[in-house]
Amino acid sequence: MSVGILGAGAFGTALGIVLARSGREVVLWAREGAEAMQGARENIRRLPGYGFPDGLRVTDQARDATAAETVLLAVPMQSLRELLEAEAAGLRATSPVACCKGVELGTTLGPAGVVTDVLPGVTPAILTGPSFARDIAAGLPTALTLACGDPALGRSLQARLATPTVRLYRSEDVTGAELGGALKNVIAIACGAAMGAGLGESARAALMTRGFAEMNRMALALGAEVTTLAGLSGFGDLALTCTSEGSRNYRFGLALGRGETWSSGDTVEGAPTARAVADRGRALGVEMPITSAVVALLDGRMKLGDAMDMLLARPLREE
Numbered sequence: 001m002s003v004g005i006l007g008a009g010a011f012g013t014a015l016g017i018v019l020a021r022s023g024r025e026v027v028l029w030a031r032e033g034a035e036a037m038q039g040a041r042e043n044i045r046r047l048p049g050y051g052f053p054d055g056l057r058v059t060d061q062a063r064d065a066t067a068a069e070t071v072l073l074a075v076p077m078q079s080l081r082e083l084l085e086a087e088a089a090g091l092r093a094t095s096p097v098a099c100c101k102g103v104e105l106g107t108t109l110g111p112a113g114v115v116t117d118v119l120p121g122v123t124p125a126i127l128t129g130p131s132f133a134r135d136i137a138a139g140l141p142t143a144l145t146l147a148c149g150d151p152a153l154g155r156s157l158q159a160r161l162a163t164p165t166v167r168l169y170r171s172e173d174v175t176g177a178e179l180g181g182a183l184k185n186v187i188a189i190a191c192g193a194a195m196g197a198g199l200g201e202s203a204r205a206a207l208m209t210r211g212f213a214e215m216n217r218m219a220l221a222l223g224a225e226v227t228t229l230a231g232l233s234g235f236g237d238l239a240l241t242c243t244s245e246g247s248r249n250y251r252f253g254l255a256l257g258r259g260e261t262w263s264s265g266d267t268v269e270g271a272p273t274a275r276a277v278a279d280r281g282r283a284l285g286v287e288m289p290i291t292s293a294v295v296a297l298l299d300g301r302m303k304l305g306d307a308m309d310m311l312l313a314r315p316l317r318e319e
């Protein structure tokens, strides 16, 4: 069984390690530094400390990865379209599994929407849920959602990608699964900011809960199922990302709340996603006060205290 992974960041590398460890033949495509990575048998830049099993090969030829039986797309959300356009020829015959969590700026499409926009006729799937790359690579237990609109294909992908340590649950609700993964990052920034500003754990719990309500409102407006949001891809990932400094989105929020400059080049999916989702919420008439506050913080239009005052001053209502 072969798996090709496009994108050799932390997550693509971690998935490559765990899949190769469980006997798959994995080809990991890196747009830069493939030869060095293959020589070192480690991704020193993005996932240091986790050696590569024998079954993992790094390549600088994307077509080596797109020729595999199963293809994973593991680049940040705002790079997905560029990747699909560049590798369209090789990807047209595949059913790619997008592993990114976010909403595209400009189009407000999620990963599945971007795949079908660039590659009409291709059936996309989504791999999402609570899992830090380093936990996956370390072989710690994780449970994720594999969502695909085609039930037979979903079943097949679930079998092809599950490992003894990565348990996969199946869903046909692609919209719900991808929105959960995208929206939780925005709420994680808000939670990090609250903690960074010293507002306390009760404030974080309130933001998580009201953020979850906001996620549900948006997901329902876009046709997702409530049960999906209550699962691994929504609630599960919200719980992980809003409470752990292992999360880049949460750490970014912490820096924001402390008034520190964020100089890391780390991927922070929640920042562009907040902007895209705030636009979409306005267009749909969906109230998204926490997302709007995150955008105002990012733009420097509001200070954290004012954002909290704004949220607390909203009209009193039923839960």
Ligand SMILES: NC(=O)C1=CN([C@@H]2O[C@H](COP(=O)(O)OP(=O)(O)OC[C@H]3O[C@@H](n4cnc5c(N)ncnc54)[C@H](OP(=O)(O)O)[C@@H]3O)[C@@H](O)[C@H]2O)C=CC1
Binding pocket: 006, 007, 008, 009, 010, 011, 012, 031, 032, 046, 074, 075, 076, 077, 079, 080, 082, 083, 099, 100, 101, 102, 131, 132, 133, 134, 266, 267, 269
């Ligand atoms: N890290 C994690 O714990 C998890 C991440 N995810 C999701 O996975 C996605 C990827 O995140 P992650 O791997 O952590 O990100 P990283 O920042 O670690 O790596 C991103 C990778 O994408 C590559 N890349 C960016 N643009 C392109 C492009 N146009 N063509 C080819 N390669 C490209 C980068 O290449 P280069 O190095 O050359 O810049 C880099 O290797 C995100 O959406 C994230 O939310 C999901 C679950 C867990």
Ligand SMILES: O=C(CO)COP(=O)(O)O
Binding pocket: 101, 129, 130, 131, 132, 185, 188, 237, 240, 241, 246, 247, 248, 249, 250, 267, 268, 269
């Ligand atoms: O999605 C993740 C965990 O499920 C990773 O979160 P960060 O991108 O915030 O690090």
